[in-house]
Amino acid sequence: MAWDGLNRRKFPRVVYPCLIKISSKGEQIESFLTHTENMGTGGICIIVKKEIKLFTDVEVEIDLLDTEDHVKAMGKVVWVVRRKSMESVKPMFYDLGVEFSDMPAKHKVHLKEALDRIIKNGARVLKEE
Secondary structure: OOOOHHHHOOOOEEOOOOEEEEEEOOOOEEEEEEEEEEEOOOEEEEEEOOOOOOOOEEEEEEEOOOOOOOEEEEEEEEEEEEOOOOOOOOOOOEEEEEEEEEOOHHHHHHHHHHHHHHHHOOOOEEOOO
């Protein structure tokens, strides 16, 4: 599947790998820990070892690694891209684009403040093309 989502992004993303817990009740995917590729106030790119179906509703918990408070949000998988396998002994990975659909106000503020701080400290920003 060809993906041209970079050119259709609604929100700029910050390249900042951190720990993520993702789960879904509807599709019966188990909760698991993974990490990010990049994130913004409107969504996040998550790297996973197994495919999660497009439009699956998920719960995301983000550990920003610099505070004790985690950011929690509900979201929807809006794109899935299978990465090319580099070696036959490594598992296949997928990039998931999750758009946040519901986030408590205090978590929005915490995420925005964290992203502003991360950008100020020199993190790379992926902007709309």
